[in-house]
Amino acid sequence: MGSGWLATNPMKKISLLALAASAALSSPLLAQAKPEETAALRDAALTDSVAWDITEGLTTEIGPRLAGSDAEARARDWAVARLKALGFSNVRVEPFEVPYWERGEASAEIVAPYPQPLVLTALGNSAATPAKGLTAEVIGFDSLDSLKAADPAAVKGKTVFLTHRMAVTQDGSHYGTVGKVRREGPSVASKLGAAAILIRSIGTDHHRAPHTGAQSWSDGAQPIPALALANPDADQLERVLKRGQPVTVALKATARMAGKRLSGNVIAEVPGRDPNAGIVLVGGHLDSWDQGTGAIDDAAGVAITTAAAKRIMDAGQPLRTIRVVWFGSEEIGLFGGAAYREKHKDEKHHLLAESDFGSDRIWRYQTSIAEAALPAMKPLAAALAPLGIQPAPRNGDASGSDISEIQKLGIPVIELGQDGTRYFDVHHTPDDTLDKVDPAQLRQNVAAWTALLSVTANDPTDYGPVPPRAH
Amino acid sequence: MGSGWLATNPMKKISLLALAASAALSSPLLAQAKPEETAALRDAALTDSVAWDITEGLTTEIGPRLAGSDAEARARDWAVARLKALGFSNVRVEPFEVPYWERGEASAEIVAPYPQPLVLTALGNSAATPAKGLTAEVIGFDSLDSLKAADPAAVKGKTVFLTHRMAVTQDGSHYGTVGKVRREGPSVASKLGAAAILIRSIGTDHHRAPHTGAQSWSDGAQPIPALALANPDADQLERVLKRGQPVTVALKATARMAGKRLSGNVIAEVPGRDPNAGIVLVGGHLDSWDQGTGAIDDAAGVAITTAAAKRIMDAGQPLRTIRVVWFGSEEIGLFGGAAYREKHKDEKHHLLAESDFGSDRIWRYQTSIAEAALPAMKPLAAALAPLGIQPAPRNGDASGSDISEIQKLGIPVIELGQDGTRYFDVHHTPDDTLDKVDPAQLRQNVAAWTALLSVTANDPTDYGPVPPRAH
16 A cells, blocks of 8 residues: 655655655555554654643643633633644634633531531532522432422522532543533522522542533523532531531622623644545644633643644645644533534534543543444554553444534544543542643553544545434 | 459459459559450450541531631530540530631732632731732742742742642651741741742642641741642742743732630540549640641541540549540640640649541551650550551650640650551641541551550559650
8 A cells, every 4th residue: 555645754764766656656545554654653652742731831821711711812822822833734713702601709608507618619600699698598409300309399499409429430421420410400400499509519539629510501490509519518518418407508609691702713734635535623622611720621632632633744744634623612511612513514524533531541442433434443443552542342422522513414533532530530620730631641642642643634434424323 | 463444344244253353453553454455445446436426526517626716616515515425524624715817818810921810828827918919029939948048139029939849758757847838938038028928838739729737927027928829839830930931929818816715625534543643645636727627637636535535434444544635726836735734734644645647547656755664565566566556666756736735744655656648638728528537547546546545544654754855
């Protein structure tokens, strides 16, 4: 097979004979990367410093990057400058508007029977309490289902406390189950007439670091204060309630919706040799929650995918265009993903792949591609195996948050899955800071993404059409 | 040898012959506990539930117990009720006055060059900023010595940032070295004309959980805002400073001294058979810092020592009186220890032992006793060895925070040393909550303390006089 794309690699010593052969065979069908070249690029990426530099720079020089905030705007400027400096083409911002929600302050104390403070924070789109605060009796529920089944007369005017247990899983799969408690609980409580809702943090840690996150008000649900208790505080409230006396909690929260603000996606490209070969889209999201500096969520994601794309760019022009997208306003409701779909839905996308699950080592890959294209994954499997990465047992589960909207058009997706064992210790908390990023595991990520791009940006096989997802 | 103290154990089946022998031989010199009886008490303590119940109850029903606060007063009432319910004698509060310091709120943000918030909290006795805040350029120092050597002209009007690295040690010994940075740094900075000082938390964690702690103003030092940065925030400020541009930080802190308040020591006793045999004092401190619920510091300490004393009490009257002291106002300056010394300095104390280093497993014991009494430690060594507890290599290092004042009178001390590997992850932070207490390790502590009391409260040997400490 030819080695067309490697022939343009300025870093490689290539014989004239090889160059001639390459020129003669430069059809897209013969563009596949040689396994040994992919392996060399992959292994070189194990010494990568670009991903660390981006993660360190973005979290240090910008810090928290709440969707629609001034900080997110500064982050876009930072991203444009950095992507240009790295040598990417067509670096630009694609702006869009978002509803702007401010966290404000939140405090709580048990008034009776055991006066003491509780640590909590507002969930996305939470309403404020009255300025003087809100004091109400607490009614506890141990599941969303038990709340849904509650007698409205028992809930009316009370502060609902909704608890649960989040399990530690390597693949993070329990987030789907307990995330629902956060996403739906506030609307359910509001419709039952609750004055406010306190939800145990969706997290696996034992710190006074409440996990924020998005929730939205379903039709007919009046916004109420919706707050996440830190896990030790939820433990405490459970113990206090179990003693059987009426429990009163005073809350103050100043969260509010504050009009429309500008957000945007930052885009950079490595133009491919064949403009008609379709785009390989990789990226993560630029915005973060405002409690931490968004290191694992998701500075690392944009850093890993950008570092890998740069390695492919520096190795020579790929067959297909690689488009790196640093999505805006993911956390508050996937606004960047929706804006991207709207603007780019008519372009040909070959493949989508997103990094938004931290930066611990990648241990498996998943696909959402045509069954007929599964044999074409063999070179990818071979390139990833030396990094300890195995294929998931079935096709159809790959996705990503920002790419989920455009994925609905039927575009193939490959997902490189990081080890999530400690991800939900930190996710959406003030503790999402640079020290949580392990440089060695970050480099393993870059190596895996470099292998992914080396194979897929040069593979002439079409991975579609994608059948509807199995679940 | 006689077994006098065990003869009164209502839980044991003892023959009439043994009872008669015990009565005949009930001289203090023949009162030593039989090794097998100590072993049985120790092993039974491995199923203890009293220590957990106290730790859980105090942290749940009272929560944070700042020295001089209403919560500390409620905690004294709670303690009296609990100690009476457990069957102790002479349960009482010995009140004293303390200066009352309120933490208030503290916030900070980097204004330039990279605007973002920092997480911090006030150190004990910190002054407030002006109500509108304090904005100043930051000058960084990597050690207390380098701050001491600074040119006052370079420091005047600036906010000092003092960083360091705390090492993880099993014995917590690095706290002495870095604790000095916190205790002395604010006065040094103030005398150099600093507007405020930010000190990297004295802690080994990586959380947005700043470690508070006591510091006091040396003669001539004007109180200034003195604040502890969480470790990730100190990392961040180091990175920002290293980029070389002038760094401006805006601070707000409302900490203040607020007059005098009542505090107190709570005391309970197991009266000994021989009122002249001297008191074995055990305990910990009832107050806590206000950020957490004071589970490892020091609900566990009062719980462990109380549970052990109850086990000895329930096993039969010991030779010597065991006095359990739940000291007040330790954290803000050892006020309870000073008040105890003042009130009880003329009483005969046989031995002092305090638990104030969390509740992870005890791995060694230290002594500060007469050299001549070292052979008398053999029964103790034998009783502790099955719990994995070894003697420290030299005599003279045993102490304790609350007991340090009365120890100065020359009273022997034995210290059971807990594993401190994870202690400074949590110490003085909001994270000092019940979930940090491992019930199994807590029970090992109770077993060790039960063995200690079984041996020492019945050992007729005098452990004094204590030579001056070697260091």
